[in-house]
Amino acid sequence: MKNESIPEPSEAAAPAKHFIRQIIEDDLRAGKNGGRVVTRFPPEPNGYLHIGHAKAICIDFGMALEHGGECHLRMDDTNPTKEEVEYIESIQEDVRWLGFDWGKHFYFASDYFGRMFDCCAELIRKGKAYVCGLTQDEWSKTYRGAPPAAGQPSPYRDRPAEESLRLFEEMRAGKHADGALCVRAKIDMASPNLHLRDPVLYRILHAGHPHTGNTWCVYPTYDFAHPLEDAFEGITHSLCTLEFEVHRPLYDWVIDNLDNLPSRPRQYEFARLNLTYTVMSKRRLLELVNEGRVRGWDDPRMPTIGGLRRRGYTPEAIRAFVEAVGVTKFESLSDVALLEHCVRDDLNKRAARRLAVLNPRRVVIENASEIPAEVDAVNNPEDKSAGTRKVPFSSELFVEADDFMENPPPKYFRLTPGGSVRIRYAGFLTCLRVEGDAVVCRWSPPEAALKVKGTIHWVSAKHAVPAEVRLYDRLFSVEDPMAKAAAEGKDYHEFLNPDSLKTATGFVEPGLAAANPLERFQFERLGYFCVDPDSKAGRLVFNRAVTLKDTWAKVAAKA
């Protein structure tokens, strides 16, 4: 049935074979890991997820999904002094919203504390780890050393295994204060890679843990815990960001020096996502919230998943963006315009069209007796199945103030004195005169087929419903606020965009009064908008996700 001369459409749509896809597919071809692909997304529950995490989520879950594997969601909670339960819920919500499913594979690193303790004891028994009594200060100032110079061995390095084992048990039993002792791997004090100079495997932390409570007062470090978590869960491809590259030899050391681990995971690193006109670090985002620069973690200007969701961005758009950005080891700065393109591209196909006027100008129709009571409007020209709706019409309209000019510049295609325009779905208006704040017009039916160059949107003044419309723009006015601040010795706050939020009180067509929170629409000729959760019956609130492309704005800006 297939016509061989027509190329497979899937070929053109095939996603880029980035290096991680390449590795996974090579492994599969070579029959590694029994043909299984198991990945994991391991957030530390110490903050809200942002679009940078979305990239990692799409890669972690995406690679598994694409190759018939599974992806585990794992809370990497090895440091009770930094983590909070509050975030565990929101992380799950965000991953789910992005469209990914971990099935039954929801784990906590802390669930493995018992096994990890045993692994550490095994290393001690083998003479590959020891309990060290040096203070942090002594270690970093006099023993660790700084490359190219080698470090000096800890005086405790050759402590007999039995003694270390006994002390390790005492650490667990709570007999020692925070920092008094720690367990170190015995690797190489002369290594040019500092992570191999007897790194800490276990430390004492007398702190309540959000998940294990007071069961433990010794906790494994990331470097010891992570390879174990991966091995315990049978992870095949442990994908993380570039800053862990130098940790990989230690990751491998842990796995290679332990017997009876159930699997042999491999770590691969890719570049994290950076976006223009925003900041991405948890610390900076927290500052913006705490300083009241934004209204909260889910403020629609924030690059958090919660913020993007509230702004009206779709999971599909975010996933398309991540795919478009690609996966490499190059630390790049991606243009937020590409994200916005993905949002428009998705919403154009799916969002129902509605009429709304943000900055009203009153129009009075003189031949009121000739006008219809309502008109038919197409819900989505990109999707016939969306159907049509009735929109009430009357002799008094609101149009956008920008759509009328008494002294128009050249190439202005909208309403002008003596001129005519089409009004969307409802025939034509010809401007007769201006009377006070009102533009007086004569109405003509669609059949009149007046020759006009423009179409403007409108709402019937007596039927329209008032709405608060929040117009968002970029949070910062420069592409790379952190880099610019560093280069110019300034504070990044100086580059905050003072106009990142403008509020308009507009009017929307009456059907919109019944819209649900987070429902998305295109307001014709204006952009894509989303019902804010603040919205209530009688007090509608919309967020602008993104404007429509506006070529007139460019022409006007040049003139």
Added chain:
RNA sequence: UGCCCGAUGGUGUAAUGGUAGCACAACUGACUCUGGAUCAGUUUGUCUAGGUUCAAAUCCUAGUCGGGCAGCCA
């Protein structure tokens, strides 16, 4: 400073020794009851210097620039 990693148009990426391609952005034009969408087109690129090779973005060496590491953070 030592080690590790990286460098392709304005931005993000592809090309796996054999015609430097795609997307976004920008700019033209066509079309249009959204100055939207769509369609057609244009501009712009292999960090530098050597080497290997019939042939180098790709391999080698050196340099330049950028990023990372030097927590008992992750």
